[in-house]
Amino acid sequence: MSILVLTQTGGILKPFAIILGFIMNYIYRFLQIFGINNVALTIILFTLVINVLMIPLTVKQQKFSKMSSLMNPELQKVQKKYQNRKDEKSMRMMQAETQAIYDKYGASPTGGCLPMLIQLPILFALYRVIYNVPAYVEPVREIYEHIAQPIMSASGAGDIMTTLIKEMSLRVSNFDISNINKIIDALYVVKSTGWSAVSDAFSGSADVVSAISQYSTEIIHINSIPGGLNIADAPVTLGHGISGIFPGIIIPALAGLSQWANLKVSQRNQPKPDLDSTMGSTMNTMNLMMPFMSVFFCITLPSGMGIYWIASAVFRTIIYLFIDKFFNNKSVDDIIEANKEKAAKKAEKRGEQNAKLEEYAAMKTKNIDRRSISQIANAGKGNGDAKAEKKSESSNAGGKSSKKVDKNNAQADKKSISGYAHMLNRHDD
Structure with missing residues (x-):
């Protein structure tokens, strides 16, 4: 389909834009069956479909x-x-x-x-998708194409369009x-009152003037x-x-009001934020500012984004109310009870690890002799290091020089300390 070719979005957003554009294209075509050719109504139905598709995520979030x-x-x-306890053991305990x-x-x-x-x-x-409807909705693109085709063939079209983009502040990147x-991207952002200016700029091309006269009225209508x-x-x-x-x-005004209502409904079951804490104060400020930002x-x-x-705010509010009714019917106690077995298995799995972490957190390297560190490290590293230590002890027993013994011991201790650090890191991960 040509919608795949027309997609202007790149990077990670491209597959999402293609899917959403596909949905919007067929919503517009569906409305055409009933003789309705209107982008605003398409956006409203499109927003409803997207919010319905996202209900599983909304349920999880609520x-x-x-x-x-x-x-x-x-x-x-x-x-x-634990707010005034910054030692490692306390931090481990707080985490647990x-x-x-x-x-x-x-x-x-x-979560x-x-x-x-x-x-x-x-x-x-x-x-x-909403910012560039013709790139995704084929019937809309075809209307703009009737004007874009003669513009491409007009004499001096490049200079004329560059001037129009600058004078009319048309939002288009890398124009060619x-x-x-x-x-088409440039024509789509021409205001309803700006078509006469485009026609005057191309007054030397009868084909462009005729196309604008014929199709600009239809564009304004849709x-x-x-x-x-x-x-x-x-x-x-x-x-x-x-x-x-x-x-x-x-x-x-409706955008601000609907955003405010959505925040009230979605947060009505949450405790009021603690204004004395940084997080609570920030959340409260955001809740106050978001409706004003919407305005x-x-x-x-453009008004299309406002629609x-x-x-989106209205549909989210309605969906939140329905989901909230579902959760009222199914009490939180029931949900918690269903999660107890799962939580118990997780706790059992972590039990031994937490005990070891607390033991390691309580240790101070300076209070552990060299032999103890070696034993801890060798216990986590396996037979390989045990053999190396045995070999070192055998060499010492055989009457090697004190310089040689010290060198072997230093290497063994260095290796043991490294293994001990590695073992701690592994548990941290």
């Missing part, structure tokens, strides 16, 4: 959030217990007690971060007049939003009076 509301008080007690709490609730320290890390490349790819995809707005335009345009502010201001971004970005932002 489950961890539910557990965190119970774990955090216990974790904070452990942290306070912290892990025991996670085991008790069947959770993982990375809240992992779903977000998985979602990040998907979210970045989503922005790429011989690449039709780059021309990109339209109720209220006379357009997804390619910023919702708020200063310097145009009340018409430049209203009704466009509704988009950033700012949706004022400066996505609002739809």
Whole structure:
């Protein structure tokens, strides 16, 4: 399919963008069956589909959030217990007690971060797809292609397009007049009021003027939003009076409100952050700033991104409510009970290792004689080093010179200490 050729995204995001673009392309085609040709509605349905597909990650993240509301008080007690104890043994003990709490609730320290890390490349790819719809939605591309084709053939088209990109602040990277995809990228970000300027710039080419006259109206129609707005335009345009502010201001306002509602719903079961701690203070600041950041971004970005932002927050909120209802029906106690056996097996597996770690942490090298270090190291290294030590002792018994004996002992001790350090590192890993 041509969508694979048109994809402009590179690197790790490319496979995600291809899959998401494939979905968006067929949503648009599905709407065409009912005579609907509208990119804004496609973005809304596209956002719904993506959020539904990500429900497993959302469930995992919300489950961890539910557990965190119970774990955090216990974790904070452990942290306070060891806050002024920085010796190695205390750090080991704090780590063991912290892990025991996670085991008790069947959770993982990375349980809240992992779903977000998985979602990040998907979210970045989503922005790429929505920012460049013609590269992924073939019917939309075909409309822009009707204008891009005659532009490529027009005399002096390269200089004209370069001037338009600069004067109209069109967002396009590495523009190349011989690449039709780059021309389409530039045309896609032309505002609904900017087509007359493009037509005037190509007034010397009848084919370009005719194509713009015929297809610009259709482009404005498929990109339209109720209220006379357009997804390619910023919702708020200063310097145009009340018409430049209203009704466009509704988009950033709804973006901020929907983001605030989503945060309230997703965090309502979590304990209030401890404002005295650095982490709690940072989280509280982020919760306050995120709705305002949504407003700012949706004022400066094209309205299409604002539509996505609002739809995403609304769908996430609805999904969170449904998942929360599921967890209310299935109590946390039931979930914890189901995790006890699994946690017990993990604890049993770590029992012997933790005992050894505590023993090693309590040791001070300066309080252990040379022979003790050798024995500890040889116990972890096996028969090879034992034979080497035996050979060294045999040489000493045979009446070697004191200089030779000291040299052999020094080498053996060096090797033993190295083995002891290696053994500790292995347990640390």
